[in-house]
Amino acid sequence: MSLFKNFNFNKLKDGLTKTRNKIANSIQETLTGKAVIDDVTIDQLEEILVSSDIGFDTAEKIIENVRISLKSEKERSQVNIIKIVRDELVRLLSENKKNGIDHTKYKPFVILIVGVNGAGKTTTIGKLANNYKKIGCKVIVGAADTFRAAANEQLDIWADRAGVDIIQRKQGSDPSSVAYDTVKKAMDEDYDIVLIDTAGRLHNKANLMNELNKIKRVIAKLLPDAPHQTLLVLDGNTGQNAIIQADEFSKVTDLSGLVITKLDGTAKGGAIFQIVGKQQVPVKYIGIGESIDDLQEFDPEAFISAIFES
Ligand SMILES: Nc1nc2c(ncn2[C@@H]2O[C@H](COP(=O)(O)OP(=O)(O)OP(=O)(O)O)[C@@H](O)[C@H]2O)c(=O)[nH]1
Numbered sequence: 001m002s003l004f005k006n007f008n009f010n011k012l013k014d015g016l017t018k019t020r021n022k023i024a025n026s027i028q029e030t031l032t033g034k035a036v037i038d039d040v041t042i043d044q045l046e047e048i049l050v051s052s053d054i055g056f057d058t059a060e061k062i063i064e065n066v067r068i069s070l071k072s073e074k075e076r077s078q079v080n081i082i083k084i085v086r087d088e089l090v091r092l093l094s095e096n097k098k099n100g101i102d103h104t105k106y107k108p109f110v111i112l113i114v115g116v117n118g119a120g121k122t123t124t125i126g127k128l129a130n131n132y133k134k135i136g137c138k139v140i141v142g143a144a145d146t147f148r149a150a151a152n153e154q155l156d157i158w159a160d161r162a163g164v165d166i167i168q169r170k171q172g173s174d175p176s177s178v179a180y181d182t183v184k185k186a187m188d189e190d191y192d193i194v195l196i197d198t199a200g201r202l203h204n205k206a207n208l209m210n211e212l213n214k215i216k217r218v219i220a221k222l223l224p225d226a227p228h229q230t231l232l233v234l235d236g237n238t239g240q241n242a243i244i245q246a247d248e249f250s251k252v253t254d255l256s257g258l259v260i261t262k263l264d265g266t267a268k269g270g271a272i273f274q275i276v277g278k279q280q281v282p283v284k285y286i287g288i289g290e291s292i293d294d295l296q297e298f299d300p301e302a303f304i305s306a307i308f309e310s
Pocket residue numbers: 115116117118119120121122123124145148151198199200201233261262263264265286287288289290294
């Protein structure tokens with residue numbers, strides 16, 4: 001069941017237009033007018049899948065299932081093929097889906113947002129803050145990206161848009177002390193949700209990872225189970241690179257979920273299959289635009305419908 005109330009299928013469909021053109025429309029074109037689905041057509045289908053960012057392994061799996069299903073079918077109609085492909089894609093996207101931790105189990109519920117620079121962390125925090133606020137939660141955000149001069153200001157704008165509180169310190173302050181102060185205030189003043197923004201770039205990668213660890217340790221001093229959720233934000237445009245980032249961050253921190261941003265405006269939405277296929281971490285949210293309502297809870301069924309329904 002979805003927690004947030006902002007799901008909008010048409011918006012999802014609009015956002016995924018380019019991905020739909022690349023994947024579903026090409027499949028439709030290949031199958032249109034084919035009275036019988038022969039091996040050449042299956043090979044063409046395989047080519048489309050392989051070239052559509054969903055990854056070689058995923059494409060192979062789907063084609064294998066198409067072949068198996070066709071063997072048992074008398075009627076090799078195109079509707080069947082599309083259905084087989086769709087079902088298989090939904091199945092792949094649902095594989096890692098675990099039930100998330102219920103935010104009402106902890107008070108405050110602390111969410112740490114991590115990811116490389118420009119992935120969409122701050123924007124995602126603004127959107128999440130808005131969604132939690134809308135369902136009646138008291139929300140505070142912590143500006144623990146103290147590395148970049150404009151970072152505070154950016155988060156401040158989002159906090160303002162969402163109508164939530166913010167803790168910020170001057171540039172160059174210790175990020176973990178900002179996180180500490182935010183969680184402390186949340187505990188003292190009865191907040192439900194804490195969202196901690198972090199830097200995407202420090203002097204080097206080791207620095208960044210050490211900093212994240214320190215933030216986690218410091219938060220845990222106040223609340224032993226916190227952070228209750230660590231979300232890795234990945235830019236949906238980056239395809240293969242997103243997989244590498246997920247690997248890197250998984251090494252240093254326990255990720256509870258992924259947020260794939262910027263799925264609007266990219267034809268590479270198929271990369272989500274590779275990410276899900278290679279990670280044990282479920283996709284929790286997807287970003288389909290730059291405004292405050294453009295974050296949706298990830299629903300494999302809806303995602304595939306949005307890609308295949310013209
Ligand atoms: N189209 C689109 N743009 C997005 C989405 N999410 C974020 N962006 C844009 O991506 C850019 C970077 O977003 P930020 O939220 O600043 O990214 P960040 O990870 O906080 O970046 P750093 O603070 O530099 O590490 C901004 O221009 C956002 O508007 C999305 O879902 N769709």
